[in-house]
Amino acid sequence: MIQTIYKVQAAAKLLETTVDSVRRYVDESGIDVARQANGPKTRQFTIDNIFDIAAWRQANKSKLKFKQRGIATVYAPKGGVGKTTLTANMACVFALMGLRTLVIDLDFQANLTLSFGYDSEVTDEEATELDIPEDRVIKYHFGHLVPGWPGGRMPLREVIKMPFGPSGPHLIPSDLTLDRLDTILTYDALEGKKSDLKIAALIAEGLSGKNPDFDLSSYDVILFDAAPAKNRMTRGALLASDYVVAPVSLERYSTKAVSYLASVLQDMRDDVGRSPEMVMIGNFHLPNRLRVYGQVSKLSTEYPGALLNIMVHRSEEFPKTLSEDDEQPPLVLARPSGSAAEQLHKVSCELLQKMGVI
Incomplete structure (x- = not known):
């Protein structure tokens, strides 16, 4: 980057x-x-x-005193709604406010990892040829922190990345091999183990601060960036979270995705007796359209209190952060004076208030 x-x-x-x-x-x-x-x-x-x-x-x-820790999964049942862009930018805003922030990339396509400047497909040999620093190479991911991972569990300090130094948002990156974790969780389920709660138990262990090799107790906010698929990793992240942050495109068919997410959360409550609270962010839409007003009204009626008041408008300011030819940091850092960055700051603050962090 x-x-x-x-x-x-x-x-x-x-x-x-x-x-x-x-x-x-x-x-x-x-x-x-x-x-x-x-x-x-x-x-x-x-x-x-x-x-x-x-x-x-x-x-x-x-x-400003932080009231409690916030743990959330940013999730949308369909792609193309700006989920990863929102996650990266909100993590940066949280850190700019002084919150110690951890983001966990749970999508083996590793788009969040790429948005922070790490190409997960670069090998050690390729890094040497391209003169890329060793610390920019992705060797480990969230799966390496989970008990039972083939080859043994790694300490957090070996996995974590700090794209903007120790005070910026910290990243647990991803790569293609993270998909194996879903297979491990599936095998656990077939053997009668409580695989759905494995990630929740892992996060609870980290927050306790009792394991020096996996200590999450210093973080104020933990964000999972989950894959659009309804896999066991996503379900595990949701069960480890107090909130699910759902970006909603206020264009056609957006309410179908929200309805599906609501059914997923209801299934969790039926199965294990709990689920995260849903928070929706109206994302990347064109304002002053009658359809937008209609969608906002419908969502507010069907899911009272879930839709944040601040929304992010569609804007030409958003860089192509996932392009191989674009090495800019997330938008709030790349174009801090733009209107889109201002909206992202406001959305992030409202979300923290909703989560009870501030």
Whole structure:
């Protein structure tokens, strides 16, 4: 991923504060921000710098207190509704607010992993030939953290990636071999084991902080990016979550997907006695269309309180983050002054309020 450099004005926009405050935070924190080599000695902020400032501000200056941990699965029964784009951008916004954020890519197609700058198909040999740093190679994924994985369980520190440094969102990446986890969960079910609850039990273990090789207790928000398929990994993530965040395209047939998701959640309640609470985000639509108003009214009536008030409009500002030719970071980092980034910030804040995190 190309290293993006920001001026102080852009840093202030990302942190939703003033230029003077950013300068003061840098001076007080001692965070090393490089200055322009030639011409005016203006500060040049990296993405890592900005996340470091966000974390320092939360620890030392912010009056915003986080009430509880939020665990959610971002899931849509069909593709093409912006699920992965939303996940990547919300994770970045959470970290910009000072929340310690973990995102888990549970789709073996690894689109979320790619959106954070990691090509899961690059091997060690290819990385050497292309002069790609070793830490950009994906060797392990969520499956390697699960007890019973062939070859043994790996410690979290060997699996986790930090695309924007320790203070940015952390990533448990994916690659094609993650599909084996679904096979393992299926075999467990055939043997009478409670495979549906295996991921929930794993997350509970991590949150307890008792296993130093799998300690999730420091995270404020954990987001699963689940595959569109209704497989055992997705079901396991849903059962490990308190909320399911469902992007909804307010175009034709969107309510059919929501109805299907509602039936999936009802099946969970019937089977195991619980399911995550559904939260819907109206996504990538054109405003001021009669059909949009009709869909919003219908969804609000059928699923009271589930649809967030803030919606994300369709915009030309969204970069092609999944294109091999595009190495930009998620939109909120790539174009912080745009209207789409502003909407994503507002959606992220409303979601945190809905989840009781803030």
